[in-house]
Amino acid sequence: MALVNLSSPHHHNLSKTSRLMMWVLLATLPGLAVQSYFYGYGTLINLLWASALALGFEALILGLRRRPITPYLTDGSALVTAFLLALALPPFSPWWLTLVAVLFSIVFAKHLYGGLGNNPFNPAMVGYALCLIAFPVSMTQWAGTETTLTFGQQWHWFWLESVNGGIDAWTRATPLDLMRHTKGLTLNEVASSNPQLGLGLAASMWINLAYLLGGLCLLAIRVFTWHAPVAMLASLGFCAGLFHMGEPDLYPSASQQLLTGATMLSAFFIVTDPVTGATSRKGKLVFGAGVGILVFIIRSYGSYPDAFAFAILLMNLSAPLIDTYTKPKAYGHQPKKPHSQGDKQ
Amino acid sequence: MHKIWNFHGGVHPNENKTQSNQLPIVVMPTPKQLVLPLSQHIGKAAKAIVERGDYVLKGQLIASAQGFVSANIHAPSSGYVSALVERTLPHQSALSGPCIVIDTDGKDQWVELNPATNPESLSKQELLNLVHAAGITGMGGASFPSAVKLQLKSDIHTLIINAAECEPYITADDRLMREYADQIIAGIRLLQQLLGQPQCLIGIEDNKPEAIAALRLALSHNMDQHTNIEVCVIPTKYPSGGEKQLVEILTGHQVPHGGIPANIGIVCQNVGTAKAIFDAIIKGQPLIKRITTVTGKAAANAGNYEVLIGTQVEDLLAFAKVDLTRTSRLVMGGPMMGFTIQDTQTPLVKGTNCILAAADLELAPVADHHACIRCGQCEVACPADLLPQQLFWFAKAEEFEKAQDHNLSDCIECGACAWVCPSQIPLVQYYRYAKGRVKSINSEARLAELARQRFETREQRLVDEKSAKEEKRKIRAVAAAAAQAAKRAANPTEEDPIAAALARVNKQKQEQQTAAAPKSPEEAYKELKTAAAITRTKLKKTSTALANAKAKDHELEASLQQTVDQLTVKAEAALAELKAYEAKLGLDPEKEKTLLVAVAKTNAAIRKLEKTLATAEDPQALEKDITEAKAAHQIATQSLADHQAKPASAQES
Numbered sequence: 001m002a003l004v005n006l007s008s009p010h011h012h013n014l015s016k017t018s019r020l021m022m023w024v025l026l027a028t029l030p031g032l033a034v035q036s037y038f039y040g041y042g043t044l045i046n047l048l049w050a051s052a053l054a055l056g057f058e059a060l061i062l063g064l065r066r067r068p069i070t071p072y073l074t075d076g077s078a079l080v081t082a083f084l085l086a087l088a089l090p091p092f093s094p095w096w097l098t099l100v101a102v103l104f105s106i107v108f109a110k111h112l113y114g115g116l117g118n119n120p121f122n123p124a125m126v127g128y129a130l131c132l133i134a135f136p137v138s139m140t141q142w143a144g145t146e147t148t149l150t151f152g153q154q155w156h157w158f159w160l161e162s163v164n165g166g167i168d169a170w171t172r173a174t175p176l177d178l179m180r181h182t183k184g185l186t187l188n189e190v191a192s193s194n195p196q197l198g199l200g201l202a203a204s205m206w207i208n209l210a211y212l213l214g215g216l217c218l219l220a221i222r223v224f225t226w227h228a229p230v231a232m233l234a235s236l237g238f239c240a241g242l243f244h245m246g247e248p249d250l251y252p253s254a255s256q257q258l259l260t261g262a263t264m265l266s267a268f269f270i271v272t273d274p275v276t277g278a279t280s281r282k283g284k285l286v287f288g289a290g291v292g293i294l295v296f297i298i299r300s301y302g303s304y305p306d307a308f309a310f311a312i313l314l315m316n317l318s319a320p321l322i323d324t325y326t327k328p329k330a331y332g333h334q335p336k337k338p339h340s341q342g343d344k345q
Numbered sequence: 346m347h348k349i350w351n352f353h354g355g356v357h358p359n360e361n362k363t364q365s366n367q368l369p370i371v372v373m374p375t376p377k378q379l380v381l382p383l384s385q386h387i388g389k390a391a392k393a394i395v396e397r398g399d400y401v402l403k404g405q406l407i408a409s410a411q412g413f414v415s416a417n418i419h420a421p422s423s424g425y426v427s428a429l430v431e432r433t434l435p436h437q438s439a440l441s442g443p444c445i446v447i448d449t450d451g452k453d454q455w456v457e458l459n460p461a462t463n464p465e466s467l468s469k470q471e472l473l474n475l476v477h478a479a480g481i482t483g484m485g486g487a488s489f490p491s492a493v494k495l496q497l498k499s500d501i502h503t504l505i506i507n508a509a510e511c512e513p514y515i516t517a518d519d520r521l522m523r524e525y526a527d528q529i530i531a532g533i534r535l536l537q538q539l540l541g542q543p544q545c546l547i548g549i550e551d552n553k554p555e556a557i558a559a560l561r562l563a564l565s566h567n568m569d570q571h572t573n574i575e576v577c578v579i580p581t582k583y584p585s586g587g588e589k590q591l592v593e594i595l596t597g598h599q600v601p602h603g604g605i606p607a608n609i610g611i612v613c614q615n616v617g618t619a620k621a622i623f624d625a626i627i628k629g630q631p632l633i634k635r636i637t638t639v640t641g642k643a644a645a646n647a648g649n650y651e652v653l654i655g656t657q658v659e660d661l662l663a664f665a666k667v668d669l670t671r672t673s674r675l676v677m678g679g680p681m682m683g684f685t686i687q688d689t690q691t692p693l694v695k696g697t698n699c700i701l702a703a704a705d706l707e708l709a710p711v712a713d714h715h716a717c718i719r720c721g722q723c724e725v726a727c728p729a730d731l732l733p734q735q736l737f738w739f740a741k742a743e744e745f746e747k748a749q750d751h752n753l754s755d756c757i758e759c760g761a762c763a764w765v766c767p768s769q770i771p772l773v774q775y776y777r778y779a780k781g782r783v784k785s786i787n788s789e790a791r792l793a794e795l796a797r798q799r800f801e802t803r804e805q806r807l808v809d810e811k812s813a814k815e816e817k818r819k820i821r822a823v824a825a826a827a828a829q830a831a832k833r834a835a836n837p838t839e840e841d842p843i844a845a846a847l848a849r850v851n852k853q854k855q856e857q858q859t860a861a862a863p864k865s866p867e868e869a870y871k872e873l874k875t876a877a878a879i880t881r882t883k884l885k886k887t888s889t890a891l892a893n894a895k896a897k898d899h900e901l902e903a904s905l906q907q908t909v910d911q912l913t914v915k916a917e918a919a920l921a922e923l924k925a926y927e928a929k930l931g932l933d934p935e936k937e938k939t940l941l942v943a944v945a946k947t948n949a950a951i952r953k954l955e956k957t958l959a960t961a962e963d964p965q966a967l968e969k970d971i972t973e974a975k976a977a978h979q980i981a982t983q984s985l986a987d988h989q990a991k992p993a994s995a996q997e998s
Contacts, residue, residue: 003675003687004711007437007774009760010701011358011513011680012709015767017718075715117716225721274719279732281724323735330752331353331589331729332602 021076023223024269027214028083031265034210035087038203041154042091047083049158050098054082057106065111077116081105084124084269088262088309089131092141094161100134101127121316122276129309201260208264215268224272227281231288232271232295233258239296251300261299266291266308276316283319283326290315290322347546347577350597352590354728355582356761358513358681360552365640365647366516370524372651373664375422379447379655380432381407385694386482387489388414393445399426402456404631407445410477416490416695417480420456421633421653424449435677435691437684444692447655460629464535472539472626479625480695481632484617485586486678488696491618501540501612505595506533508549508556508616509579509586512679515699517636518616520649522549522556525620526563532623533574534567536614545574546595547616550581583681584759588613590728602755617698637697639665642704643672652693658700659689667702674708676701681760715768723762723772729755733762737772740779745786748779756780866930873923880916887912933988940985947978 035043058078062069085101105127113119132139149157219226240257243250257263271277271291278287291311298307384390391408401407401420408418427448431441461467461475477492485507506529510518522529533545549557560576567574579585579594589600592611600606606613617635624630633654640647645666652661658677662669669689676683677691678699693700723733731752739748756776763772891905927934951974958967 002673003685003689004673005437005439005685005687006674006711007771007777008678008683008758009681009763009773010674010676010683010685010703010708011760011764012712012766012769013356013358013764014709015722015765016769017715017720017767020718020720020767071713071715077718115716117718222722222725223720225725274721277719279719279721279724279735327751328724328730328732330602330731330755331593332599332604332755333752334602 018074018076020223021080023218023221024080025076025083027218027223028087028211028269030214031087031207031211034207035091038207039091040149041151042093042149042158043086045154045158046089046091046093046098047086049095050082050086050089050102051079053099053102054078054085054106057103058111061107061111062115065115067115072116075116078106081110081124081127084265085127087265087269088124088128090139090141092157093138095158097131097135097138101131103127104130117275119275120319121313122270122273125270125309125312125316129313132304132309201256204261205259208259211264211268215264215272218268218272224274225281225284227284228271228277228288228291229267231285232267232292233263233288235289235292236263236296237292239293243296243300257296257299261306262308263295266295266312270308270312276312276319278319278322278326280323280326280328282328283322286322286326287315287319290318347575347595348597349577349579350594352585352593352728353730354726354761355584355590356726356764357581358583358764360581361514361640361680362516362519362552364644365514365638365649366519368648370520370636370649370651373653373656373661375449375451375453375653376656376660377449378427378657379421379424379449379653380657380690380692381418381421381445381447381655382432382434382692382694383408383418383443383445384434385418385488385654385696386416387487388412388416388493390443391415391418393429393443395426395445397426397429400424401426401447402454404456404458404633406631407447410480410490414490414493416482416492417478417631418445419480419631419633420447421655422447422449423452423454433686433688433691435686435694435697439687439691458629461626464626465538467538467626469539469541472535475626476539476622479621479631481618481621481625482695483615484621484635484696484698485615486682486696486698488694491614491622494612494614495536495539497540497607497612499607500610501543501607502610503596503612504533504536504540504543504545505591505606505611505613506545506547506616506619507586507588507591507613508547508553508560509591510553511550511581511583511586512681512683512699513583514640514701515638515679516640517638517649517698519553519556520638521617521620521636522553523559526556526559527566528623528627529560529616529619530563530567530574531627532619532621534572535622535626536619537574540612542573543610543612547574547576548579548585548591548595549576550585551578552581583761584728584757587728587757587759589757602752632695635693635695635697637661637693638699639667639702640699641667641672641676641702642707643668643702654693654695656693657690658686658693661693661700662689662702669702671704672702673705674701674703676703676708680708681764682758709769712769714766714770717768717770720767722765722767726761726765728759728761729757731756733772736779737770737775740775743782745779745783749783753779753783870926870930873919873926877916877919877923880912880919884909884912884916937985937988940981940988943981944978944985947974947981950974951978 032043032047055073055078059069059073062072082102085105086098089098089101105123109121109123109126110116110119113121215229218224219229237254237258240251241254244253252260267288271288278284291308294311294314295307298304298310302310304310383393389410389412392411393408395401395407401423403420403423405420406417407420407426410417424447426445428446430444430446432444432446433439434442434444467475473492473496476495477490481491482488483491483494508518508522510516533547537543537545547560549560551557557576557578564572564574564576577595579591584590585594588606591613592598592600592606592609596609596611598609598611600611601608621632621635625632634651635654636649637652638647638649639661644662645668646664648665650661650665658675675686675689676699677686677697678684678701680701680703683699683701717734717737719734721734723737724731727733729752735751736748736753736756739745739751739753745753753776758773758776760773763770766772887905887909891902891909894902894905951971954967954971954974958964958971
């Protein structure tokens with residue numbers, strides 16, 4: 001038998017990118033389940049639609065780029081983008097909104113930059129941010145938790161944006177929205193004038209806890225390291241706590257900040273995106289902390305209901321700079337001057 | 346218990362050690378042929394001191410170390426040197442290099458050995474000399490000459506014996522420790538003696554309980570003596586046997602970047618080296634054999650073999666009953682850092698610790714690699730605490746400066762990053778490529794710098810020489826001017842010598858012209874003809890030059906045009922003069938030409954007729970024709986002679 005000439009190592013632990021992606025997809029399932037429990041079939045329909053679109057667009061653009069289709073299509077990265085988008089979009093988003101978001105994510109944010117591994121911005125967040133700016137009304141249509149549509153009604157809404165059965169006035173602002181748009185009133189006043197707020201907050205909390213569970217599973221099987229999510233949650237919690245201590249009537253508490261909106265989904269599924277985040281452990285800490293602080297600032301003073309898309313895109317932008325300043329001290333180098341060239345004599 | 350530290354990163358590949366560590370070491374019989382590369386160590390190749398046809402004894406020096414970093418090579422068995430040739434070297438590149446080939450005679454006859462009778466009394470230098478003479482190199486794989494490593498200026502407080510054997514599959518050190526623990530301890534004591542009695546830490550992974558027990562037993566035998574040797578059991582983790590990693594595990598200190606363990610008072614030696622030092626000093630035997638593991642699913646008799654250095658791989662594989670038809674990948678060394686060989690005649694050398702004859706699918710298949718998603722698994726695994734994903738990126742983009750800035754040179758090529766990479770990227774290959782390029786770029790830069798310096802020195806020298814010349818010239822000129830002035834001052838009436846010389850030349854010319862003797866008409870005619878021809882040629886040449894100048898739009902065009910005009914006039918004048926003279930002499934060159942042609946024609950006619958006469962059927966008729974032609978020829982000749990005679994007669998008249 002002909003003897004091959006290969007470079008070391010000749011061993012491999014046989015891990016695969018597609019398996020990592022599969023774990024990420026599986027870890028979103030608790031969140032998906034809880035979200036569907038509170039808001040109905042919308043997220044599920046969106047998820048299937050987004051997945052089909054993502055695979056379709058991925059195959060199309062791979063074909064246009066003359067890249068092998070099967071290996072890239074089966075690496076699962078397009079599905080992860082689709083899942084994240086579908087989970088982040090409101091459950092009541094119509095078909096075209098998802099289409100625009102997926103198209104922009106896969107074709108523009110991912111492949112025009114060179115495809116998997118080369119995109120500087122998180123594709124899902126680019127698609128999300130685009131829709132948020134272009135279609136702010138559709139992007140903030142969160143139904144009240146008490147509104148339950150049958151699958152048929154939801155399906156009808158998804159394609160035609162109307163509900164047969166004549167239910168109206170069932171979408172409303174999210175808890176985060178409410179907290180913002182009622183500045184001048186204390187949170188207690190808002191809560192008392194909006195009995196739905198409490199319900200919304202409760203739903204939001206359960207959803208966030210479900211994503212936290214999924215994220216902890218990923219952490220346990222070492223799909224990513226703890227640095228970025230912990231830094232993000234810590235910095236967001238710290239800012240929220242600090243301001244809440246100062247003016248509890250105006251600023252929600254740390255626990256409210258951490259368990260509303262897309263906090264946990266972002267912390268464990270988006271901030272941890274290795275392609276667009278910082279590289280080293282120290283860099284990941286800086287990256288996560290930056291996202292947390294930006295989220296707090298945009299939530300408190302910005303004009304958008306949730307802040308993750310923008311916070312993450314801004315930090316994606318800074319990731320190369322963070323990398324430059326957070327190189328780890330390699331073995332045998334002096335701890336105090338890791339960038340010094342002098343020790344090379 | 347000695348405290349154990351941890352190092353960053355590391356991986357846990359399947360150990361696969363039980364395939365080969367169950368049976369005692371088997372001594373392989375002397376093969377028919379031994380191939381000894383002159384370069385089987387780091388540093389300069391040894392120089393052969395035997396010739397083809399020489400008979401050598403076992404243990405006889407056959408190649409001597411050259412320079413500081415080099416090692417002696419000895420004959421592993423007795424026999425005849427059959428060749429000094431280039432053979433495939435045990436290296437990834439499969440390049441050839443000079444080797445001594447010995448055809449063994451089966452007698453295995455030793456050269457006279459000189460074991461140390463009283464080793465305790467040997468001085469450091471004596472021990473060092475013995476280690477050097479025995480040709481001992483690091484037995485762990487890198488093959489650095491041990492005598493060089495032990496020849497230290499700085500004080501050593503710790504001797505680390507590397508018994509980690511962290512590579513999967515390899516069990517050579519494991520078996521060695523189980524079977525030769527006493528000799529290893531004795532070798533370590535010699536090393537301590539050589540290094541000034543530092544403490545000794547034996548670093549051994551906890552997956553070798555039998556070896557640990559054997560070492561501890563051997564140490565307890567030595568309890569009567571004062572020993573400061575400790576067996577330190579460390580957790581099994583690849584690559585804890587890397588020198589730098591082992592130093593950190595056992596001492597908590599890191600070897601400084603670009604330095605060696607001796608910089609922090611530590612010396613590392615492989616456990617096999619300790620045994621080789623024992624053999625060299627106590628038994629007097631040079632390094633001619635070692636323990637090599639043969640393993641892999643294609644090996645029916647996987648195990649450890651005591652082999653002579655220079656044994657060819659195929660002989661060992663045949664002895665270990667390796668089915669070569671079952672293996673597609675033959676790895677020399679372990680699966681993490683070893684290299685594949687294709688030539689089964691490659692010899693085993695001092696550093697060969699393992700031959701892994703892997704069956705298909707036993708090792709990682711060659712997979713198409715995917716895009717790097719910067720998942721960071723490699724960073725978690727890297728024992729040098731580098732950012733492998735960034736290094737990969739820089740190597741791929743050929744951004745070698747950035748790669749260096751990210752400490753490419755600290756990569757020990759252990760392969761942990763590539764082992765964990767979910768995209769299955771051959772990362773180590775990228776780093777080796779980048780290192781190679783950095784090396785060649787640096788050497789090119791060095792050469793360019795040297796060339797620049799040489800060039801600048803030369804330029805400077807030329808400028809210096811020129812200015813020195815100029816200086817001398819100036820001095821001479823000043824001196825000459827001074828001398829001239831002095832002369833003139835001494836003799837003011839003397840005229841300018843140049844003007845005088847010119848005047849002399851002109852005078853001579855005039856004299857020549859006036860003194861010219863009256864010419865004969867023939868001579869005058871000839872002179873005129875020559876003058877006309879010369880002006881014609883000159884005109885032609887200048888016209889060509891003018892045409893060229895015009896074509897190239899040359900600056901000389903105008904002056905050339907002027908010359909041409911002048912020459913045209915001159916040529917016409919010369920021609921007119923000639924014509925006038927011809928008229929005066931009554932010459933008619935045209936007529937002369939026609940006459941000459943007539944003579945030639947008649948002559949040719951005669952020749953032709955005479956030729957046909959030889960084969961003619963009617964010679965009579967031809968004969969007549971010839972006579973007529975001859976008459977015509979005579980007339981033509983006569984008229985030509987008359988014509989040519991004219992000038993003379995013309996002058997006479």
